[in-house]
Structure formats: C-alpha cells, structure tokens
Amino acid sequence: MRYVSIEDIEPGDILARSIYTSDGLTLLQADMQLTVGMINKLRRFGVTMVSIKDPLLQDVKMEDVIQETTRKEAIANLSAAMNCVQTGKGVDLRGVQKSVNQIIDETLKNRRVLLNISDIRTNDNQLFIHSLNVCMMATVMGIALGYNTQQLKELSIGALLHDIGKVAKDTDIASSNPGQSDHHAWKGFNILRKKHEMSIVSAHVALQHHEWVNGMGEPRGLTGDEIHDFGKIVAIANMYDNLISPFSHEEETCHPYEACERIMALAEKRFDHKMVIQFLRTIATYPTGSSLRLSTGEVGVVIEQNRGLPSRPVVRIIKKEKGGRGSLDSDHEIHDVDLSEAPTVFITGVLS
Numbered sequence: 001m002r003y004v005s006i007e008d009i010e011p012g013d014i015l016a017r018s019i020y021t022s023d024g025l026t027l028l029q030a031d032m033q034l035t036v037g038m039i040n041k042l043r044r045f046g047v048t049m050v051s052i053k054d055p056l057l058q059d060v061k062m063e064d065v066i067q068e069t070t071r072k073e074a075i076a077n078l079s080a081a082m083n084c085v086q087t088g089k090g091v092d093l094r095g096v097q098k099s100v101n102q103i104i105d106e107t108l109k110n111r112r113v114l115l116n117i118s119d120i121r122t123n124d125n126q127l128f129i130h131s132l133n134v135c136m137m138a139t140v141m142g143i144a145l146g147y148n149t150q151q152l153k154e155l156s157i158g159a160l161l162h163d164i165g166k167v168a169k170d171t172d173i174a175s176s177n178p179g180q181s182d183h184h185a186w187k188g189f190n191i192l193r194k195k196h197e198m199s200i201v202s203a204h205v206a207l208q209h210h211e212w213v214n215g216m217g218e219p220r221g222l223t224g225d226e227i228h229d230f231g232k233i234v235a236i237a238n239m240y241d242n243l244i245s246p247f248s249h250e251e252e253t254c255h256p257y258e259a260c261e262r263i264m265a266l267a268e269k270r271f272d273h274k275m276v277i278q279f280l281r282t283i284a285t286y287p288t289g290s291s292l293r294l295s296t297g298e299v300g301v302v303i304e305q306n307r308g309l310p311s312r313p314v315v316r317i318i319k320k321e322k323g324g325r326g327s328l329d330s331d332h333e334i335h336d337v338d339l340s341e342a343p344t345v346f347i348t349g350v351l352s
Contacts, residue, residue: 001062002054002301003118003289005352006047011036016051016289018068022124024076030068046123048246048253051289056318056332060303062288063113065136066106071119074099074135075128078160082127082167085191093157093195100135100156104149107139114305115140116287117244117256126247127163135160137237138230140282141275155230157198158205162234164188165206183219185210201230209234212270232272236263236279239270255350257285257311285311291351294337295344299351303336311347312339 001016013034019027019042027045028038031053042050066074077095084091115137119129138159142152165188188206192198208231211217213224217235227235242248243259254262260280267276286292286302292315293299304314319333339345 001051001057001060001289002291003049003051003287004291006039006042006050009034009039009050009052011039014053016053016062017120018072019047019120019122020072020075020125021122022075022128023079024072024074026072027122042122046126046247047120049118050120051118054301056334057301057303057316060288060316062116063110063305065110065113065115065140066103070099070102070106071132074103074132074160075125078128078131081161082164085164086167086169088169091191091195093197096157096160097153097197100153100160103135103139103160104152104156107136107143111140111143112307114284114307114310115282116284116289116305117241118287118289121245121247123247126245127166130241130245130248131160131163133241134162134234134237137240137279137283138233141233141237141278144278144282154199154201155205155233158192158202158230159234159237161192161202162188162206162209162238164191183210185219201228204228205230205234207231209238211235213272214269217270227272229272229275232275233279236271236275239263239266240279240283256283256287256290257347257350260285281310283310284313286313286347286350288313292347293349293351295346295348300337304338306338306340309340314338314340 011034015028015030015032015034018030021027077099081091081096117133121129135156139156142155165184168187168191185207189203192203192206193200208227211222211227211231215221215223240259240263242250243254243262244256246253263276267273284305288302290302298317300315300317302313303316306312315337317335317337
C-alpha cells in the first residue's frame with residue numbers, strides 16, 4: 001500500500017482502503033479499480049490523500065489497531081448519536097458504547113502495534129474520522145498507562161464524543177445554563193452529563209480537551225492538576241489529528257512527523273510533559289505507506305514500524321532499472337533498509 005496525493009493517482013490504480021460516508025456507508029470499496037469519474041468524485045468530496053495498492057509492495061502487511069468492520073461500525077454509531085443531537089432528540093448511546101468496547105478489546109489484542117493515522121477524509125466524514133482517530137489514540141495511551149477496563153471505557157467514550165458539542169444547537173446551552181460560554185466544550189459537557197448511563201468523568205473529557213496546563217486554554221482556564229488526566233490525553237490526540245487533517249482550522253496541514261514536533265514544542269505549556277512522552281511512544285511518526293527521502297539520496301516507502309523507535313521505520317527502496325523488459329519485479333532493484341539498524345542513514349524529507 002502506498003499513501004499518495006489525489007493529484008498523483010491515475011485511472012487504473014487500485015484503491016487499498018475503503019472510503020466511508022458520514023453514516024458509515026461505503027463510498028468506494030477497497031480493491032476497486034479507479035476510473036476518471038471516480039477520481040473526480042473524490043476531488044468533489046474534498047479528498048486530498050488516497051491509499052492505493054502497489055504491486056511492488058504486495059508482501060507488506062498493513063498492521064491496524066482495529067479492524068475495518070469495527071472502524072465502519074464506529075463511524076455509523078457516532079453518526080447516529082450526533083444526528084440525534086442535531087435534531088434535538090434524546091441521544092441513544094448504546095451503539096457508541098458497543099463500538100467503544102470493540103475498540104478497547106481490539107486495541108488490547110494489538111497493543112504492540114504503532115498507530116498509523118492515515119484514514120481517507122472527505123468533507124462529509126471528516127468530523128467522524130477525527131473523533132474516531134482521537135478515540136484510538138486515547139485508548140492506546142490509556143492502555144500504555146496501565147488503566148483498568150473501567151477507566152479505559154470512561155476515557156474512550158469521552159474521547160469518541162469529545163466534539164459532540166459542535167453539532168449541538170445554541171439553545172442547548174442558553175436555555176439551561178444562562179451566562180455560560182457557547183464554546184462547544186461546554187455544549188458537549190452539558191449534553192453528556194445528563195446521560196445517567198455515562199460517567200461524569202467522560203463528560204469532563206468533552207469539557208476539558210481545550211484546556212492548557214499553563215492556564216491559557218478554554219473554556220475555564222484550568223491549570224496543571226485541575227485538568228483531569230483524561231482531558232490531558234485527549235487534548236494531545238485532538239491537536240495531533242487536527243494538525244494532520246486538511247479539514248481542520250489549523251493554518252497548514254502537517255506531515256505526522258511535523259505534528260509530533262509541534263506537540264513536543266508545547267510540552268509544559270499546552271500539554272502535560274508525561275502525557276506527551278507517552279503519546280510519542282504510541283504513534284507512527286512516519287505512517288506505513290508514506291514516501292520518504294533518505295540522506296543517501298534514495299527514495300522509499302515505509303513498509304514496517306519499529307515499536308521502540310517510531311521515528312526509525314523500515315523503508316523499502318525501489319529503483320527502476322533502465323531498459324528493463326522482464327517481469328515487474330525484474331525491472332526494479334528493491335532492497336529494504338531498517339533505519340533502527342542503520343545509524344548513519346537519516347530521513348531528510350517526506351514526499352507528498
């Protein structure tokens with residue numbers, strides 16, 4: 001699999017990962033051969049990056065923390081919950097809770113897998129992809145921090161619903177809490193705290209995910225230990241995903257390694273230092289399928305992650321031989337470089 005810009009795909013390329021609508025339906029199925037019409041459709045939906053199959057990477061196994069079916073169901077259940085909020089109906093959280101349980105179970109089974117955040121986003125699904133990504137990052141961090149099952153459930157459901165206030169009506173706050181800010185964190189908190197089947201701690205995740213440890217955050221300007229650890233975790237995951245998303249309000253879209261640098265720079269200012277360290281241990285700095293340039297001048301594709309050294313992945317170098325007329329493999333010189341075992345080789349750039 002190769003993760004490439006929409007501008008670089010061509011008719012005939014094979015889609016490697018399915019693309020979903022906001023309600024969890026399949027927009028385009030994996031293994032589908034892309035046509036000119038499909039590519040133009042993706043552009044209209046705002047897609048900027050796509051995962052495509054590469055015959056020279058067929059042996060590469062993409063390790064995922066959660067299964068594709070779990071991802072699809074989580075998007076559908078989250079969409080249903082948010083639709084209830086938008087229409088003023090009572091929120092039924094049973095579907096969301098079921099998805100959270102599945103996410104936790106699968107993440108526990110795959111706890112050694114580094115998170116590769118490279119989902120295909122559209123104008124339609126971006127809020128749900130963002131919420132799911134934040135939930136997965138928070139869950140992985142919670143497991144690494146040794147949280148028990150109950151704590152993981154409280155953290156994960158709060159993370160999945162941290163932005164639910166963005167779809168709430170203004171009257172949801174004004175009618176019951178005059179004088180409060182209309183910040184989406186307050187809206188989300190006031191929606192979730194009324195659900196008796198949900199822990200108040202989960203509701204506080206929605207309220208605190210924009211707080212800064214130095215007191216400069218929103219909506220209450222909390223500092224240090226005034227912020228719950230779950231809020232500190234989701235704050236990091238939220239910003240990271242916003243930094244790599246072309247649909248966020250950030251000034252520019254960052255590569256994952258750049259987003260990690262931004263997170264590190266804000267330790268002890270915006271983010272808790274201990275949580276930043278834990279986050280950097282769980283995220284793939286260079287996601288599988290991304291194209292890199294090495295200090296040797298060679299260009300390659302990330303094919304495997306090193307759990308202990310997320311910034312030193314295994315890279316496949318593919319060189320096309322001049323005048324080759326044999327099979328696809330014989331036309332190319334291929335070798336893999338494990339950067340954890342090549343101390344003199346460095347990553348000098350990420351190719352879009």
